[in-house]
Each structure stands twice: as structure tokens, then as C-alpha cells.
Amino acid sequence: MDTEFPFYPINDFGPAMKGMAIGGLGIVHVFLAQFGIGGGLLLCYFQWLAQTGREPLARRFIDGYFKFVVLVSFVLGAITGVGMWFMTIQVSARTIGAMVAEFHWIWATEWLFFCLEIVAGYCFYRYGARLDDRRRMTLLAIYSLASWFSLFWINGILSWQLTPGRWLETRSMWDGFFNPSFFPSVIFRTVTSMAIAALVAFLIVNLLPEFDREQRMKLIHRAARFLAPALGMPILGVWYFLVIPADSREWALGGNVPMMMFFVLAIVCSTLISGYALLGLMRYQLYVNTATATLLLSLAVLATAFAEFVREGVRKPYSIRGYLYSNSLTATDVRHFREVGCTRDDPYPLRNRDTYPNPQVALGAHVFRNLCSVCHTPAASNGLTHLTEHWSTTQLRLNISMLQHTKPFMPPFAGTPDELEALVQWLRWTNAGRPADWSELHDEEALRQIRAWLEEAGVDSGDVRTVADRRP
């Protein structure tokens, strides 16, 4: 039943591009997951404060805080985690397929830590109040260990997508897992988790009715210590940027304006939080009320959102660097589709074919669906109309034929010259407002020129420093 190339049904997300759907969900999930991880560490710290007599209020705070961990992280975090899996299937089944195939024992190991996290967490939630300090610390330490290890395992897989390192040559799972950005990434995320846990603590302390202002002040300054490691973020950030590919680094450092802007905004938000921690909390010992805590937490959400946008963005034109392009094709697939076309063997027909004025435009729509729709819409978010409406026909043909050189964060075009011409005609028709009458255009000279451009462009990425698909 399976064709050689794994065609999948492709869904239309309407005016929202698929990246927005997975990005939005991803930001929520990452933030909640990091809250759960940092929360575990913070609770261990407070338990230590309680059992060593350093902070008599700590025990009450822990029980209040843990309810939030359960209600927010256990519930929303767990479901958005499964949601990420399902959404990744919607966006790129082949990417998640490769991630699962290559790292299934890592995923399975991570699952064991999920199980441990749930058991230890619920044991504490249900029985913690009745336990002595030593046993409370044991449960919290197991919970915290389990949640941090879930970060450890998933971090290896996610960082592999951007920096597969020696895996490209060896195909060794361990080479992929302990890839060049593994350690800076896991340390960075741990520090971020601690900062988020502290910021959530500020808010929760204000929401718990059993504390007066003076007590809140004490607890807030205890929790603020978890912000201190965030001062090392610039060093971790530099380390991370040194190990990621040069072209990816360049996108964030000015090569791509939106990416650079988001990168700067992530730094600004993080700096504001760290600055407040350093000056407001440590130097001037200020009180953090509900409004300020909410504001700081909002900044943290924004910093996470911007940073995740950059992390996802700098991977382009790949979803797995050096192996799988963002439209789920390898360089070998591109070569194959240049010969046979990307639509010929596709078992899934174009929907609403009769709404297109002629077969050539319909073919173009089919090409758009198979090659472009993962990142673009016709005329809405990241719409091709906005990007191409002022291009001439020759420009459309040239720019798409040599797509990876036109814009190096684009993958190479993966189709025949006829399909490329059909895509050009579909774009012209769309840019013209989709008129009912539109005649086909067959220009042999144009097709010859497109073929020449395609050959010149090759099937590798536009960045000469990388070589795609080294699989023998």
C-alpha cells in the first residue's frame, strides 16, 4: 500500500499558517513545562529552608505552590505536550516520524520520567501535608529529578533538529543526542525554568490569602534567589550562538529582520526581568505586588515566545538540519521530484478542482499545497500574494527555480519545469484576484530556461556551508 515516497494528506489551516498553530501551542507548552521543572527545584529549595529552620513559612508556601503546579503544569502542561505531538503530525508527519524513529528509546525513557513525575507529584499533593520533613523532601526531590530529566531527554531531540552534528555522518543516535547545542541548550533551559518558577512564586505568594505583607516579602526574597542564575544567561546565549550553524546565527544577527527583531525583544524582556531582580529585589529589597508579579510573568512569557520563535526560525530551510527540508523533503526527494514531479504519484487529489479556471492553474495549486503550504498561505499570513505580487513573470520563474539562492532560508524547488510553470501561473492568477477566466500559458522557451535554472540551482540548500542529505 505504501508508495516509495510517503505522501500524506495535507490540511489547509485557513488564514493561519501552520507555523502559527504549532508555534502558539509550543510557546504555551514550553512555558508551562519549564514552570513545572523550575517549580520542582524551587520546592526542594523551600523544603530545605523549612526543614533546616531557616524559613518557618516555607512549608505553608510549598503546599500552596504545589496546588498550582498540579492544576497548571500537570493538567495543561501534560495536555499541551500531547497536543504538540499531534500538531507536529499535522504540520510535518515526516519530521515527527524521523524524530520518533531515530530517538524512540529516548522518548520511551522520557516517558518513564513522566510516569515517575506524576506518581511522585500526586503522592506529595495528596499526602505531603501529613508527612515529616525528610519524607517530604524525598518526594519533592524525586518529583524534581523526574521533571528535570524529562527536559534533559527532550532537549537532546529538539537541539538535534538544529545541530545534528556528527549524526549526519555516523547516524549514531548518541551522536545526534549529544549534539553540539545539547549542553548550552539544556543549561539555558534549566536557568530559564528556575527564573520562571521564581516569577510564578511572586504571583502565587500574593494570591495565597494566608500570608500577610511582611511574610510575603520574606518569601518573595527567598524565591528571588532563583532569578540569580539568569544573570549568566548572556554567557549561555553566546555559547549557544557559537555552536549553532553560521547561517542560522546570521539570520538572528541581522540576516533576517523579523528574526533579529524577535531575538532583540527576547533579550530586552530577559534583561528587564534580570535587571528588576538585580536592582529591585537584591539591591533595594523592593516588595513585588500582584500587579508587578503579573507584569514580570508576562515579560517572561514574551521572552519565551520570542526566543522559541528564533529557535524555530533559525532552523530554516530545514526541519532537521542537513537532512530534511522544512517542507519534509530530503535532497534525494527533491532530485526525484525534479524528474517525476511532486504531484504525479500523490494519491490525495486537489480539493475543489472545479474552482480553478484551467488544469494548469489547478496543477499550480496542487504544487503549492505539496511544497509551499507548510509555511505559506495563498494570501493571508506569510501569504505568497504579499511576497510575489510585484514580481514579473520572468522574475517568478527565476526566483522559484533558484529558490534556495533567492532566499537561503527557502528549500530548493522540488518539481518539474512544468510544475514550476504551473505554480507561476497559479501565483499570477491568485495575484490577479482569481478571475473566472484565465487561459493556460505554454511557453517552450520558458520551460527550457526554467530547466536550466533548476540545474544551476541544484538540490542542496542555498547556504554553501551545508550539504543536505548525506545519507548514502
Next chain:
Amino acid sequence: MDAPFPFGFPWQTAFYLTLLVATWVLHVAFMHYVLGGSLYLAIRTVFDGNRPDTCTTAQLLREWMPFLLSAAITAGIAPLLFAQIVYQHRFYSANLLLFYRWLAILPALLIAFYLLYVLKARFAFVQRASIRLVVKLIVCGCFLYVAWLWTMNHLLSVQSVGTWSLQYAAGTVFYRTSELWPRLGLWVASSFPTLAVWLAWQLWLNVDGGSELLTDIEQETSRADVRHVAGMGLAGLAVTGLLAALYGSLLPGDIRSIITGRLSGSYLVVAGIGMAVQFAGWWTARKSSRLSRPLLILLTGGLAATLTGLAVAREAIRLARVDIADLYVAHAAAAQISGFWLFACVLIINVALIVWCARIVQHAQS
């Protein structure tokens, strides 16, 4: 197909199939508690009307369903993972074809999760019978939607590319097949015997374990609870048996002959024996109105046999419909990937840590 499951396949395929079935059984044990529990609570509220929700079984369910839902979701990750190894392309294609209907199971689970906490927290507004009924019906509806979509997804995943293509072209909202409702009914009905075993353990640990300390009224209440749970187990088994027979009769002859043949015939026998053991156990419990540790162990053993037998039969139906030989190469390639020993070591360590957590909890209870 001519050897008992999982033999008769290359070892790599057999290995991943075994992991898929084993982890799926674990997931079902938790999932049945939540599915059966939500149905039970909703039905009970309909019949109890304005009376407050004070019976022991309802209290236990309200108290434990949030945790068991967490456990069900977490346990569900492993079979999801192994299903992707064994049937990757099919699983993804079915997901994609159902699109937003499939993704809607996530908000459904989220709504159900938080409403379970609302029920557990016993907010004042939930004390009103009408509100309580609405909340329970929503929770129940959410879980039934998830069950319905999972069944649909599974049935769609075993179809041919031709069927997928037609489904995609038509843009049909849901996949319709005559197998859907009997199959869904079977899994919903089979959740009650599982739920009964769970509740029996909980009743025994909460009450019967210390029955010498109970007053006469408490002992009578406890006996009534046991009879109630035993009745649930007996009725659940009877309906499950009937629906299993009905579903089996609706399957095409060639599929039926495969699942009753060498591949899973012996497992069906195991499932049948498990049901008979449970039936005898519940009958005894209902007559004596008492639970005991040996009886509970017997019931649990019977349940494990039934769930394992049904899980293998479920897998056999799928194997009968897909050309599994096409996937042997992919399974062999997956088996080449490192990491199994890491998984095995962490499994041992984490099980030990989970046991440690349980011992700490025992201390709290004592």
C-alpha cells in the same frame, strides 16, 4: 499469522508489537477507570435527582478521577510511541485525515480534566443538583468524544490508500463505517468490569481493611457498597460478552477466521477464562457482601487476562487488515537504533523510585 501472537513475525516486529500491546493494556487499565467512572457518575446523578452525591463509590470516583486521568494520559504516551514505530505511515495518515476533529480531543480532555477538579473541590455552586448533573454530563461527553475519535482513528488507519484518498477528496467531517458503534460500545462496556475491580480495591483499602473498627451502620454501608460494585462488575461483564459476540459477528469472515485462528485464538480463550473468573469472583462477592485480599487478587488476575486477551485480539484485527510484511524493514531499522539498554536501566530505577514513593505514602496513611 499462523503462529500465536507475537510469534510468527520477525523478532523486531514481534518485539515492538509486544511493547505496543503491553503498554496499551496499562493505558486501558487507567482509561477504563476514567471512562467508566464518568459514565457511572453521570448515570447515578440522573437517577439520584436532587439527593446529594454521598455514596462511597461516587466519592471515591470524584476523589481519584483527576489523578487517574493524569495516569491514563501519561500511560497513553507509550502505546502512542510504539504505534508510530509499528504503523507509522498509517497512524499519521489517519490523524491527518481527521484533522481538527482529531485535534479537538485535546480541548475535550482539558475541559474534562478541570471539571473533574471542580467536582472534587466541591465548590458551592456544584452542590446544586442541576449544575452537578450538567458538569458530570459534560465530563462524560468529553470522554465519550475522545473514545469515539480514537475508535474512528483506529478504523481509518487500517483502510487502504484508496479509501483515504476518497475520504480526503470528499472532505467528510467524520469517517463512517458500520464497525464504529459496535466497537466503541464494546470498549465502553468493558470499562465497567475494570472500574469495578478498581473500586473494589479502593473500598477494601479504605474500609474493609479495617472492618473490625467499623460501627454496625458503617459495616452495613460497606456491604451495600460491595454488592453495588459486584453488580456493576457482573452487569459490565455480561454486556461486554454480548457486545464482543456482536462485534465478532459483524467482522468480515476472513478477519474473523484470523482472530479466532492461531494468531489470537488462544488469547480469546484467555480473555474468556478471565471473564469467567471475574464473573465467579463477583458472584461470590455479591452473595457474601464481603471482599477479601485473595478474592481481589483473583478478580485482578481475571481482569488482566481479559484485557490482555482483548488487546491481542484488537491487534490481530489490525494485523489482519494491513500488510505488515511491508513494514518489516522499518521495524528492523528501528531495532538497530541504540538506547534500549538505557530504557531498560531507567525502567528498573524508576520502578524502584515509584515503589519508594508508595512506601512513603503508606507511612503517611499509617
